[in-house]
């Protein structure tokens with residue numbers, strides 16, 4: 001095939017195509033890198049001891065599922081104490097009307113509560129201000145009893161605690177399961193020195209009874 005002189009128009013066409021294909025390849029890689037394995041976001045309803053039982057909402061945000069499992073355990077332990085409990089992911093935007101208290105929990109990613117959990121508290125701030133509220137935070141770093149650890153883990157709540165200053169707070173150690181992470185999150189976790197482990201203390205979780213419920 002005789003070689004064609006590259007006209008300005010042809011040059012721009014080739015350049016345009018190669019930019020477009022690079023962008024598409026980049027976008028494709030981004031999709032693969034951030035694709036997360038399917039994680040359960042259970043919704044649970046547990047009846048109270050009597051029809052007059054106090055009704056508590058446990059709303060949670062998770063990426064890899066361990067916070068959802070903690071939310072379910074908290075609900076079961078409240079139900080055995082006679083409360084009526086609903087567990088819902090914050091993404092379902094549960095409606096707070098009719099609840100006598102709210103328990104809201106989030107996993108920590110890169111030093112913060114998950115954005116959808118912060119948004120849930122922001123959206124419902126006025127209603128929450130009139131309810132007993134407890135916040136649980138699930139994480140793996142800064143779990144020690146020393147001052148530096150306590151300060152660092154308290155900072156995970158910086159975006160959310162000022163919105164509900166009356167809330168009781170608790171921290172629970174979480175779980176690292178690489179099979180439940182996207183490629184990108186696995187890379188971030190490994191680069192931060194994470195190893196797979198399940199640090200959840202089920203006695204602490206089931207024994208937690210927030211004051212003022």
Ligand SMILES: Cc1cc2nc3c(=O)[nH]c(=O)nc-3n(C[C@H](O)[C@H](O)[C@H](O)COP(=O)(O)O)c2cc1C
Nearest residue numbers: 062063064065066067107110111139140141174175
């Ligand atoms: C990408 C990534 C970032 C994380 N960042 C933090 C962090 O900044 N501080 C911390 O204590 N734990 C951090 N963790 C640990 C998680 O909080 C812990 O694995 C938690 O159990 C995850 O909850 P989930 O399974 O509900 O998503 C991180 C985990 C991952 C995968």
